[in-house]
Amino acid sequence: MSTLSEVAAHAGVTSATVSNVLRNRGRVGEQTRQRVLEAVAALGYRPHLAARALAEGRAPTIALMVSSIANPFYPEFVLAVERAARTNGHFVIVCNTNQDPLAGRAYLEQIAGTLSEGVLVMNANLDFADLHQTQARGTPVVLCMWERPNDPPGLPCVAVDFRRAGELAAQHLLELGHRHIVAIVGSKRGGIHAARYEGFVDTLRHAGVKLPRTCVRYAPDTIEGGYAAARELLELHPLTTAIFATNDLPALGSIHAAFDLGRNVPQDLSVLGITDIQLARQSRPPLTTVAVPTVEAAEMAVSLLRELIERPPAAHHAVHQTARHAAHTARNSDSAREQPRICVASEPRLIVRGSTGAPRRKRG
């Protein structure tokens, strides 16, 4: 691993010059530039990113917090984030909080501002206070998929209208003629899926279709969770013709439950979810779902983060600032907080596949 000054020596110039040609800064004579380039090639020089980070006062990485990358939704998202980040010259560090706010805090404390110049948060079950703190310390934070555009979280975020997703789902079921519907909510009551559920229920209600409490289950956001919930629901309400799940995983589990109960999907039972993860396409029958703009959201999140990194929102009281690097500006916080940026991603849209259909006229 050769260093800048080794290259400089080899080219008979000074390291500043090498630095300049490498970053196309400052005017450099054509011949020196050539000599430098040769030296770089000859020595196989590669810049030391940690050193550069230190000197520049900024890191080449961003941290992506997820609760557990094993959730089949995340990898798709991580992929998109990584792609977008790369084109901005950032590497991404995956931080599995494992649903534990303490683990999340530990990550934030170590990484934010020292190894990563920004933090992306994807439903990682983090303490908002921690997030605000890292922000106050000067490291931009953005929430990747805020579920309620009309109810801003007080942090920069990209919002996706999940309420609308719920509405779309209900509408589809209604149009098909379903009236005996049950719902599986993939989070705690009032939890993260609340907006999806409300959109669904409200739409049903407007159409005069009730969804009594016994027709909804709060379950883990997994295939197994959906499976168990669907079985219970189906056994309790044998006349059910459609199951709505607030996420694809439980919807997939519901299809399995139907299968095990000897019910054919979609002939005997319609099932639909929200998100459109890859698996949705790959189930038998393929899952009807309300697609959410995952990749778009990832890209927006990355670009919002980049923006925040480049031009940190001015703090209201101009803070005493001796620091050489502007990135450390937004230091103060509570007294005068400006509205955090919020980007709204495009609307969810219904994707009709094989798991929904009209209910049978009569059921046995």
Added chain:
Amino acid sequence: MSTLSEVAAHAGVTSATVSNVLRNRGRVGEQTRQRVLEAVAALGYRPHLAARALAEGRAPTIALMVSSIANPFYPEFVLAVERAARTNGHFVIVCNTNQDPLAGRAYLEQIAGTLSEGVLVMNANLDFADLHQTQARGTPVVLCMWERPNDPPGLPCVAVDFRRAGELAAQHLLELGHRHIVAIVGSKRGGIHAARYEGFVDTLRHAGVKLPRTCVRYAPDTIEGGYAAARELLELHPLTTAIFATNDLPALGSIHAAFDLGRNVPQDLSVLGITDIQLARQSRPPLTTVAVPTVEAAEMAVSLLRELIERPPAAHHAVHQTARHAAHTARNSDSAREQPRICVASEPRLIVRGSTGAPRRKRG
């Protein structure tokens, strides 16, 4: 973001002392230690990881190269890697090579040795020459799942006996009484899945069961790939009673194909794969498969990497070395190369679930 010397000033000591108390190095008086700790708390000091990396000559991260994290197998692996890495004090940077060796090289060139002190390679379709080069430059590299323990790759690796996995699969089918078998290989002919396939074929042959060329398909290692291959195979060989796929994803696709062809699994057709990804448990019917020790391999890989980082294998010719940091040792390469370490993970084992059974006596 306060710095060491700010803390030092606040505590009335010098930054060296603060550094010492923070890392429990050097003897420090109990009272100064207390004052320092208070100052740290008061200022909310957190060490700057990039600065530390530069000073120590080592980075707190490792790079994990994968071809595309969207493959459902990887996240499970990434999760395990991340956990293991964290307990070693390393963050992990995910590098999607996207099947492109050039992308892989770009990653290696930028990251290795400058931002990451080690690289883990998980089937990332990389150029071995690049890998050797980064190793020669002093950054340890380990291959995460080498498929042929008896045929070392010339790089440190953790090996899993995938040939054995193929044997186990064949044995299971044989014991159930299957004789009309087809196979789907999830890689190019002679590609990464070759060992699995050979183990399978050889075991069949020893039992006197032939697997003619028309009974095997090389297909993409995906659900869709398996689906298409299975359909072809099944249409070509209607008497088939069992499908073996070298990976779970194509096996899952095969189940779908059977479904669409009106064949019941396992009554009309048995299907099995290799790996035991989470999805295998969650299909209908659940997939019989040969489980491979994913988590164990991840942990072994991380710990092998750590070992290599801590005690880099001595180069044979003691290389001229002025560098202050020992990590830059193993610089030379080809003429006198010592045997790279290879760790063998525990054996694959058969997991019988619902997708395999005895063949029907007679078929219509």
Added chain:
DNA sequence: TTGAAAGCGCTAACAC
């Protein structure tokens, strides 16, 4: 037990 000082590899003023 503590401090002074050098240096990790790089960038960025500023001077020449």
Added chain:
DNA sequence: GTGTTAGCGCTTTCAA
């Protein structure tokens, strides 16, 4: 155009 110089925040000899 190119070199000089002073750091970035930390660790680590070596002295005191």
